[in-house]
Amino acid sequence: TTWQSRAGISVSPRKASLRSRGNNSVARNDAAVSEMSDDLAVTCGHFCLAAESDTGRKRKTNQDRFYIDAESSLIVIADGMGGHRAGELAAQIAVERIPAHFAAAQSNSNHSAAECLHVALAEANAAIFAQAAAPENAGMGTTAIAAHLLDDQLNIAHIGDSRLYLFRRGSLEQLTHDHSLLQDLIDDGFYTERTSHSTGVGHVVTRALGIKAAIDSDKISCTMQEGDLLLFCTDGLSDLVADWQISDTLADCNGDLALTCRTLINHANRNGGRDNVTVVLASYRPARDK
Numbered sequence: 001t002t003w004q005s006r007a008g009i010s011v012s013p014r015k016a017s018l019r020s021r022g023n024n025s026v027a028r029n030d031a032a033v034s035e036m037s038d039d040l041a042v043t044c045g046h047f048c049l050a051a052e053s054d055t056g057r058k059r060k061t062n063q064d065r066f067y068i069d070a071e072s073s074l075i076v077i078a079d080g081m082g083g084h085r086a087g088e089l090a091a092q093i094a095v096e097r098i099p100a101h102f103a104a105a106q107s108n109s110n111h112s113a114a115e116c117l118h119v120a121l122a123e124a125n126a127a128i129f130a131q132a133a134a135p136e137n138a139g140m141g142t143t144a145i146a147a148h149l150l151d152d153q154l155n156i157a158h159i160g161d162s163r164l165y166l167f168r169r170g171s172l173e174q175l176t177h178d179h180s181l182l183q184d185l186i187d188d189g190f191y192t193e194r195t196s197h198s199t200g201v202g203h204v205v206t207r208a209l210g211i212k213a214a215i216d217s218d219k220i221s222c223t224m225q226e227g228d229l230l231l232f233c234t235d236g237l238s239d240l241v242a243d244w245q246i247s248d249t250l251a252d253c254n255g256d257l258a259l260t261c262r263t264l265i266n267h268a269n270r271n272g273g274r275d276n277v278t279v280v281l282a283s284y285r286p287a288r289d290k
Contacts, residue, residue, distance in 0.1 A: 046149055046224075046287065047073055050257030051280040054265045056236055057273030063087035064234050064278040067095040073149035074099055077280055078142045079162050079234040081208065082132075086140035090128050090210050094144050097124035102146065113148050114219050117157035120146060121209065121217050128210030141208040144217075145176065145232055149224065152286060156220040160208045163238050165246065166222065167229040172247040175220055179207035203235075228284040229253065233264075236277030240268045257281040 049070060055062045063080035065088075078094040080087030101123040105116035121144060132140040143160025156164060161178040177183065181204035185191050207216060229250055237246075245267060253260045261279045268277045 052261040053278040065091040082140035090142035141210040165231040230282040232280040236275035240271040
């Protein structure tokens with residue numbers, strides 16, 4: 001099932017916050033609340049942004065969540081796991097707690113943005129881990145990527161196997177490193193990237209929010225350049241769409257980020273659509289001197 005907005009989306013650049021909530025997304029600004037489907041687009045500050053989330057062809061519910069605050073250039077994406085509705089709950093906690101704790105850490109400390117992101121993930125982990133103690137939430141957890149842009153400096157905190165790619169001058173680079181059993185086997189030399197798709201190794205995440213009392217998240221930084229395009233995605237995309245096909249799709253973007261989100265999701269669904277798939281695209285444009 002796919003939810004698409006047929007009307008244009010107008011969001012105040014002074015205060016724009018986009019959230020996915022299962023099958024309904026909300027764009028909030030100071031003046032009004034607009035209900036729309038799970039495809040979103042906004043231009044603000046250094047970023048032009050678009051996002052879409054799709055249940056896929058096999059799943060009954062969508063356990064992916066995303067959060068975009070265009071005013072502060074904060075992007076969060078989460079892919080929940082766990083039976084019943086536990087995965088949805090874990091991902092929802094992540095996209096609510098990470099922005100709140102990031103803002104609190106920034107205002108109450110002298111920590112760098114990278115340190116504030118790490119603190120925010122740790123606080124979200126504590127909240128999810130507490131919820132996971134309930135029997136109905138056994139196995140609850142979620143991947144998470146949180147990225148913050150200040151001027152041209154992008155800081156990223158990451159745990160799990162959701163991915164962040166950088167598309168720069170026609171070349172695609174994966175900035176995050178999967179925390180999964182299969183990636184560990186590749187790192188240890190048992191498989192190559194090319195042969196890993198036919199291994200039969202089950203989809204096992206080795207690090208996530210909510211599965212342990214303490215987390216070990218990765219911290220990454222990147223200096224952005226004009227024309228850079230960031231792709232945040234859950235494994236519903238990266239498992240089913242090869243890097244070359246992602247790269248070709250981004251190369252054909254022509255500035256239409258919303259259409260590119262839809263095209264990437266269509267690729268995943270045509271290739272089986274066995275999982276939820278969420279895509280966030282952010283095109284960087286530096287500030288111009290007045």
